[in-house]
Amino acid sequence: MRVVSCGITDVGLKRGHNEDNYLINEDLNLFVVADGMGGHAGGEYASAIAVNTVEEVVAAIDVAGGDALADDPVEATRQKLREAIRLAGRRIFEKAKEQPEYHGMGTTAVVVLMEHGNAFVAHVGDSRVYHFRQDLAEQITEDHSLIAEKVRHGLISADEAKNHRMRNVITRSLGYQEDVEVDLSVRAARRGDIFLLCSDGLSGHVAADEMAEAVRTLAPQAAARKLVALACDRGGDDNISVIIATVEEAA
Numbered sequence: 001m002r003v004v005s006c007g008i009t010d011v012g013l014k015r016g017h018n019e020d021n022y023l024i025n026e027d028l029n030l031f032v033v034a035d036g037m038g039g040h041a042g043g044e045y046a047s048a049i050a051v052n053t054v055e056e057v058v059a060a061i062d063v064a065g066g067d068a069l070a071d072d073p074v075e076a077t078r079q080k081l082r083e084a085i086r087l088a089g090r091r092i093f094e095k096a097k098e099q100p101e102y103h104g105m106g107t108t109a110v111v112v113l114m115e116h117g118n119a120f121v122a123h124v125g126d127s128r129v130y131h132f133r134q135d136l137a138e139q140i141t142e143d144h145s146l147i148a149e150k151v152r153h154g155l156i157s158a159d160e161a162k163n164h165r166m167r168n169v170i171t172r173s174l175g176y177q178e179d180v181e182v183d184l185s186v187r188a189a190r191r192g193d194i195f196l197l198c199s200d201g202l203s204g205h206v207a208a209d210e211m212a213e214a215v216r217t218l219a220p221q222a223a224a225r226k227l228v229a230l231a232c233d234r235g236g237d238d239n240i241s242v243i244i245a246t247v248e249e250a251a
Contacts, residue, residue: 001114001189002249003029006220010228012201013236019043020199020241023051029114030058031243034107035127035199037173042096042105046175049095050088050109057084058113077115078184081122085109085174085182089124092175106175110141110197114189117250121195122184125173128203130211131187132194137212140185144172193247198227201238205231220244 005026011018019036021044034050036043058080088109096102108125121129126143174180194215206227214223224242231240 001029001117001247001251003114003245003247004220005031005243005245006224007031007241007243008221008224008228009239009241010201010232010236012239013232015237015239016040017044018239019047020201020239021047021051022197022241022243023055024243024245025055025059028055028058030055031112031195031197031245032109033127033197033199033241033243034109034174035125035201035239035241036105036107038096038102038105042102043107045095045102046092046105046107049092050085050107050174053088053091054081054084054109054111057087073116074118074186077113077118077120078186081111081113081120082182082184085111085122085124086179089174089180090178093178096175106173108170108199109174112195112197112245114245114247117189118186119189119193119195119247120184120186122182124180124182126170127197127199130196130198130208132196132212132215133190133192137208139208140187141183144170144183189247189250191247191250193250195245195247197243197245199239199241201236201240202227202231202242204238205234205236215244220246 007022017040021034023032032051034047036047108127110123110127113120123141129140131138
């Protein structure tokens with residue numbers, strides 16, 4: 001597969017530091033966005049551990065039971081990616097226990113890994129992945145947040161959720177506990193597909209149809225800059241990170 005990509009991160013207008021981290025590794029076709037929490041030192045450290053650990057494990061290739069999975073490369077990649085994210089969570093959890101100044105730190109993580117003609121999408125928290133294909137504009141991930149759960153259960157509307165006072169309360173993150181459940185999906189990748197990964201600093205202010213218009217009508221770097229500018233124009237109350245990855249050859 002051949003994927004071209006770009007990424008950008010911005011502190012926004014209200015925060016003193018940027019606790020987001022992102023990773024682009026086009027040799028591995030690996031893309032990660034992590035939104036840290038726990039104060040400047042803790043949040044930035046947690047998100048850095050997440051992106052570095054995922055890259056380390058994916059690059060290492062080996063997974064437990066590798067021989068048994070040799071005939072099922074898709075399942076092998078699923079296991080590798082899931083273990084990479086869970087290991088990141090364990091490392092953050094242990095660091096927070098060892099060093100009191102990092103107590104309470106954690107991070108979200110969204111990962112797209114493209115292998116075997118597929119896009120493997122994994123996440124924990126409320127950072128997101130969107131998929132754009134021709135007229136399709138789809139949010140692949142479901143937020144692990146208190147408000148998203150209320151919307152899914154019909155307790156509040158999507159419009160009410162946008163400005164709810166508890167909209168930033170997440171229900172799942174890396175580092176909060178020793179192990180974490182990872183949501184993971186696989187879909188066939190096609191030439192021309194665009195995957196957009198972002199922290200909630202972007203998705204909280206910019207709608208999916210606006211993202212779709214930007215990535216379809218502008219060059220990737222220009223699209224990323226426009227989306228960040230939109231988020232800042234609408235308040236910029238959080239750090240903003242976005243990766244745009246376009247599939248140029250799917251086979």
